[in-house]
Amino acid sequence: ARLKSGLSKTRRILTTDIDELFLGKKIVDDDMIEDLEELLITSDMGVQTTMDIMERISGKRSRIAGAGELKRVLKEEILAYFDALPEPVPEAAAKPHVVMVVGVNGVGKTTTIGKLAAHESKKGRKVLIAAADTFRAAAIEQISIWAERAGAEIVRHKDNADPAAVAYDGIEAAISRGADTVYVDTAGRLHTKVNLMEEIKKIQRTLSKRLPDAPHEVLLVLDATTGQNALSQAKMFNEALGITGIALTKLDGTAKGGIVVSICSELNIPLKYIGVGEGVEDLQPFDPKQFVEALF
Numbered sequence: 001a002r003l004k005s006g007l008s009k010t011r012r013i014l015t016t017d018i019d020e021l022f023l024g025k026k027i028v029d030d031d032m033i034e035d036l037e038e039l040l041i042t043s044d045m046g047v048q049t050t051m052d053i054m055e056r057i058s059g060k061r062s063r064i065a066g067a068g069e070l071k072r073v074l075k076e077e078i079l080a081y082f083d084a085l086p087e088p089v090p091e092a093a094a095k096p097h098v099v100m101v102v103g104v105n106g107v108g109k110t111t112t113i114g115k116l117a118a119h120e121s122k123k124g125r126k127v128l129i130a131a132a133d134t135f136r137a138a139a140i141e142q143i144s145i146w147a148e149r150a151g152a153e154i155v156r157h158k159d160n161a162d163p164a165a166v167a168y169d170g171i172e173a174a175i176s177r178g179a180d181t182v183y184v185d186t187a188g189r190l191h192t193k194v195n196l197m198e199e200i201k202k203i204q205r206t207l208s209k210r211l212p213d214a215p216h217e218v219l220l221v222l223d224a225t226t227g228q229n230a231l232s233q234a235k236m237f238n239e240a241l242g243i244t245g246i247a248l249t250k251l252d253g254t255a256k257g258g259i260v261v262s263i264c265s266e267l268n269i270p271l272k273y274i275g276v277g278e279g280v281e282d283l284q285p286f287d288p289k290q291f292v293e294a295l296f
């Protein structure tokens with residue numbers, strides 16, 4: 001239900017407009033193909049992905065005899081992208097399971113960590129958060145509030161401390177206190193892109209020095225309302241760090257939910273979580289079938 005209401009803005013456009021495409025028509029004609037193409041691009045599925053889908057739909061034209069049928073075919077095509085994604089990293093393969101969380105400021109990194117920590121705690125897992133975004137004092141405060149709310153432990157230093165040192169202390173504390181999961185928050189200031197990537201790479205190296213396979217997960221948080229911009233951010237972070245999973249926030253705030261399809265078709269990275277609201281329950285594991293059902 002939350003997923004459905006969260007995606008209502010996107011669904012309103014896709015569903016209503018597809019229904020309208022068929023008004024007074026029985027077969028798929030060229031005008032309709034053109035309108036559908038525009039519709040998919042408007043929903044932010046991306047030019048490449050839209051072209052791809054359109055080509056395959058064109059081949060099935062004779063099979064499509066109404067809006068319901070068209071939606072069914074679209075669902076099939078979109079699911080095929082989700083099915084082709086690699087398997088995500090298992091949640092609890094290692095102890096502690098170390099998740100480094102990255103993304104530019106404002107995408108919802110702090111809240112995502114808070115929500116994930118809350119979910120884990122609720123399952124009875126012991127969670128520790130390392131506040132390695134030391135660039136903003138406010139970030140340390142905010143993540144501490146989330147940690148407390150989630151019943152998670154926090155490792156923090158003063159602001160402007162060395163982020164890699166915080167990360168090291170975090171993993172050290174997690175090992176000695178027997179934590180199940182460690183979330184390492186990182187900085188996301190964008191105006192010094194090169195320095196930022198070097199800083200995060202240093203955190204990554206420091207974690208693996210203490211625990212050879214860590215970080216087990218490099219989770220990238222993206223903001224769905226930024227549309228295709230999110231895709232360029234993903235490429236940038238992936239090149240520098242090797243992203244193993246994506247959390248896409250704020251899908252409730254946009255009619256451009258097609259960005260989910262764009263991200264899944266153009267990046268070979270599992271989409272693990274989607275955010276459809278500000279509450280803890282609004283961060284959900286991404287379920288391809290439920291998602292396409294909620295979309296149309």
Ligand code: GDP
Pocket residue numbers: 103104105106107108109110111112188249250251252253274275276277278282
């Ligand atoms: P950070 O700078 O990346 O750490 O971003 P924050 O975690 O502080 O989040 C920025 C804002 O986005 C906050 O007001 C969050 O409540 C909001 N936010 C995060 N995720 C979602 C979501 O899925 N839906 C909505 N509507 N808001 C969200």
